[in-house]
Amino acid sequence: MAADVAVIIPTLRRPEGLERALRSVFVQVGSLDRIAAVVVADNDPEGSAEPIVQRLRAEAPVPLIYAHAPVPGVATARNVGLAATDAPLIAFLDDDEAASPGWLAALLEAQVQTDADVLFGPIRGRVPENAGWTSAYLERFFGRDGPDVTGLTDDIHGCGNSLMVRASALPGHAPFDVVTNETGGEDDRLFTGLMARGGRFGWAAGAWVDEFAPPHRATLRYALTRAFAYGQSPSQMAADRRDWPGVIKWMLVGAAQTAIWGASSLLSALLRRPGRAETYDRCARGLGKVFWTRGFEPKLYGAAMLARADRSSVSPSDAAGIPARDRSSGS
Incomplete structure (x- = not known):
């Protein structure tokens, strides 16, 4: 089958996490031939991710593209990543995530099964060992639960660990609203528009990723601020x-x-x-x-x-x- 999927990884000054995310994509099972490119959208004004991409490019089993998004903001980073590829299917993986070997294959299989415009997968939250009495809560907070079986869903999640049909889910050259660069919610606006157009959402039960919360985020104060948002x-x-x-x-x-x-x-x-x-x-x-x-x-x-x-x-x-x-x- 022709390569028709681009994996986009937005990143900002997280070299270890970025390398972990990239290497998890390099070892995907049953889907490497479908990957047209892996795009690193570097949101650091100083372009700090470029040396990592250059170093890993030689050993990457798929094309590895570096795209600089110097204006900090999650919406800008996603738009710049999209502009670097014309693949008809777009998978988003965050730079604090590591995909399981069958991640992309499970998303693609779920898309065929459900014919959904957007697919979401489950996430295991990982927090530092010294998180104390909040550890169990924080692991659930940074994780994502869902049904044990693949199918259509009415539940809407964030872009991390997702697969989208570009033609229907990502209209225009910059589908993410840059007004949300500092507050987040770029996915809310995108999916609100998709729902208004009659879009379909799906759940890929086998598309597991792990999300690693760094110490400065694995705190009760940070989690409650995001819970409010x-x-x-x-x-x-x-x-x-x-x-x-x-x-x-x-x-x-x-x-x-x-x-x-x-x-x-x-x-x-x-x-x-x-x-x-x-x-x-x-x-x-x-x-x-x-x-x-x-x-x-x-x-x-x-x-x-x-x-x-x-x-x-x-x-x-x-x-x-x-x-x-x-x-x-x-x-």
Whole structure:
């Protein structure tokens, strides 16, 4: 069969993670002949990923393309990656992920089985050993669960670990909205448009990847900030569709969740219950549904992440290549 898939890996100053992700693609089983190219979309203004791509190109079993996306932001990185290939099928793998050997084959098989425009796969979250009492929660947070069988789904997830039919799911030369470069949600907007056009979403049960959370992200504070942003998604997607009754519905749901889980969070904190992080998470998601407008969006990616990294001297590797609004941990 002709090579018809491009694997796009957005990256920002994460050399070890990028190499791990690339090597996991190089050893794919049953699908290497389908890979037209692997595209590294380097979101570092300094182009720090280029030497890694040059070093690995000689041993890569498939064409390896370097594309520089110097304006930091997850949407920009994905658009630049898309511009570097004309493949009709696009698989996204993040630079903090490593694909299982059968990952791409499972996505492709699921696409044939379901005829979906977008396919999602499961993710195992991996956190540092010193994450303490939050370890189990963080592993679930950075992971993604779904059905045990492949099929169509109404659940929408982030771009990390996905396969998309370019003609239907990725319209135009820059389908990801760069307005979301710092806040994330570029996938929300893309999939809202696809749903309006009658697009179909699928789940590939065997398309496993591992996601490795670095120490500066494997914290309760970071997870709850992202949980708040995830909670904003239902309200924001309804607003993007101009479904104002839907916005009101989600705000009411969020208010109820905030009241219930807020009280539960207070009690859990006082009693120091082992599972209290999950309760905090649900309260944060409820708050996000209520405070969903642009002024309340946390700036987690792009230039904002680079600025924080410069101040703290930690790697700003989350700015591109992570699921911006992965709803897998709940609504």
